[in-house]
Amino acid sequence: MRCFVPCSVDTPKSRLGPVLTLAERQSFATAMLVDVLDTLVTAGYRPTVLSTVPITDGRVTDRAAVTVDSRALTTAVNSRLAEDTPTLILMADLPLVEPADIQRLVDSEADISIAPGLGGGTNALVVRDAGFRVDYHGASYLDHRQAAAELDATIEAVDSRRLATDIDKPEDLAEVLIHGTGAAHDWLVDTGFELDTAGGRVGIQRDE
Amino acid sequence: MRCFVPCSVDTPKSRLGPVLTLAERQSFATAMLVDVLDTLVTAGYRPTVLSTVPITDGRVTDRAAVTVDSRALTTAVNSRLAEDTPTLILMADLPLVEPADIQRLVDSEADISIAPGLGGGTNALVVRDAGFRVDYHGASYLDHRQAAAELDATIEAVDSRRLATDIDKPEDLAEVLIHGTGAAHDWLVDTGFELDTAGGRVGIQRDE
Numbered sequence: 001m002r003c004f005v006p007c008s009v010d011t012p013k014s015r016l017g018p019v020l021t022l023a024e025r026q027s028f029a030t031a032m033l034v035d036v037l038d039t040l041v042t043a044g045y046r047p048t049v050l051s052t053v054p055i056t057d058g059r060v061t062d063r064a065a066v067t068v069d070s071r072a073l074t075t076a077v078n079s080r081l082a083e084d085t086p087t088l089i090l091m092a093d094l095p096l097v098e099p100a101d102i103q104r105l106v107d108s109e110a111d112i113s114i115a116p117g118l119g120g121g122t123n124a125l126v127v128r129d130a131g132f133r134v135d136y137h138g139a140s141y142l143d144h145r146q147a148a149a150e151l152d153a154t155i156e157a158v159d160s161r162r163l164a165t166d167i168d169k170p171e172d173l174a175e176v177l178i179h180g181t182g183a184a185h186d187w188l189v190d191t192g193f194e195l196d197t198a199g200g201r202v203g204i205q206r207d208e
Numbered sequence: 209m210r211c212f213v214p215c216s217v218d219t220p221k222s223r224l225g226p227v228l229t230l231a232e233r234q235s236f237a238t239a240m241l242v243d244v245l246d247t248l249v250t251a252g253y254r255p256t257v258l259s260t261v262p263i264t265d266g267r268v269t270d271r272a273a274v275t276v277d278s279r280a281l282t283t284a285v286n287s288r289l290a291e292d293t294p295t296l297i298l299m300a301d302l303p304l305v306e307p308a309d310i311q312r313l314v315d316s317e318a319d320i321s322i323a324p325g326l327g328g329g330t331n332a333l334v335v336r337d338a339g340f341r342v343d344y345h346g347a348s349y350l351d352h353r354q355a356a357a358e359l360d361a362t363i364e365a366v367d368s369r370r371l372a373t374d375i376d377k378p379e380d381l382a383e384v385l386i387h388g389t390g391a392a393h394d395w396l397v398d399t400g401f402e403l404d405t406a407g408g409r410v411g412i413q414r415d416e
Contacts, residue, residue: 098367100367101367116369116386116387118326118369118373118383119379119382119383119410120382120386120403120405120410121410138405138410139386139403139405139410141386142386159306159308159309159368159369159370160367160368160369161324161326161367161368161369161371161372162367163369164369164372165326171327174327174328175326175327178324178328178347178349178350179324195328195347197328197346197347202327202328202329202346202347
């Protein structure tokens with residue numbers, strides 16, 4: 001199955017700005033991408049990264065083809081969906097995802113299998129209907145359900161915490177520290193982040 | 209299997225204070241409890257609510273036995289674990305949970321099957337090891353893994369977004385509006401909440 005991982009590692013993850021510099025966000029976004037690619041390769045896929053800029057990091061190029069597409073996310077993905085189906089689209093900021101989660105997406109027999117993100121986004125899709133197009137703006141999970149309904153296409157949501165956990169905000173880093181085992185987890189630890197459970201509520205802190 | 213749902217509907221969900229009054233939080237917490245009980249009953253269980261105060265709401269008492277236990281959560285649950293195993297413990301603030309999710313917990317053959325919550329909590333447990341005790345303080349998911357290891361008990365995490373989504377904070381209400389279908393969803397709609405997707409990022413707003 002064709003498999004694409006859209007990502008923008010040049011200006012990534014602005015919502016992590018309160019805790020990471022731009023250079024750190026670029027480095028962390030790349031680590032998350034490496035984790036996602038590792039999972040896809042282990043699951044038997046040959047992913048193509050759809051990147052807004054060229055990527056030369058060997059950890060990425062060893063695991064995936066890289067296609068530069070500077071257009072907006074929705075446009076870039078729809079261009080691939082217009083070429084052929086079935087197609088798997090997996091976001092690059094899902095460092096917790098495991099091969100079994102990909103299998104659950106692919107095992108679905110629905111025309112569209114979708115993994116909603118927290119907050120109503122769309123973190124992963126398997127598209128088997130040639131007419132389906134994405135729109136990642138806003139509550140895209142609901143919009144994608146509606147789009148499938150308008151095509152009379154069946155849609156199935158995969159209930160996965162790991163697929164739902166896209167890493168956008170400082171509090172999301174706790175999920176990587178708790179559950180992660182790969183490059184993104186190690187990057188956070190090496191950068192001085194650790195869990196803060198002092199108040200009985202779990203947060204993060206960074207050693208200075 | 210014995211099945212307990214701990215809850216405190218008298219002073220619930222203080223973190224929802226910015227958007228709901230105390231009386232509203234009590235009402236919403238009860239609606240979430242009803243959803244959880246509905247799911248358990250549909251899945252074939254006969255749940256017992258461990259409540260800090262008596263509950264007379266017919267929607268609850270029609271679906272479950274209610275045992276008043278005013279002790280702290282950890283103490284109350286450990287008292288039940290000391291009585292008998294296997295035991296299913298499911299939190300009351302999981303209005304998205306579906307019968308299939310309960311089945312996934314129960315189907316595990318591990319001594320402990322656990323559903324982590326976002327932020328490292330423990331949202332659900334099936335305990336088959338008579339020596340296992342809970343401690344819900346802090347990052348309890350990690351503590352429970354450690355406790356299982358110290359008992360040489362096997363532990364398996366169930367990867368479920370619905371089981372992971374405990375409703376604590378105002379932003380969590382968006383999850384109920386997006387994915388919910390039961391009493392908690394209807395309560396929010398009836399109270400005037402709706403999704404706010406105006407800024408491209410999904411939030412909630414309340415009609416005044």
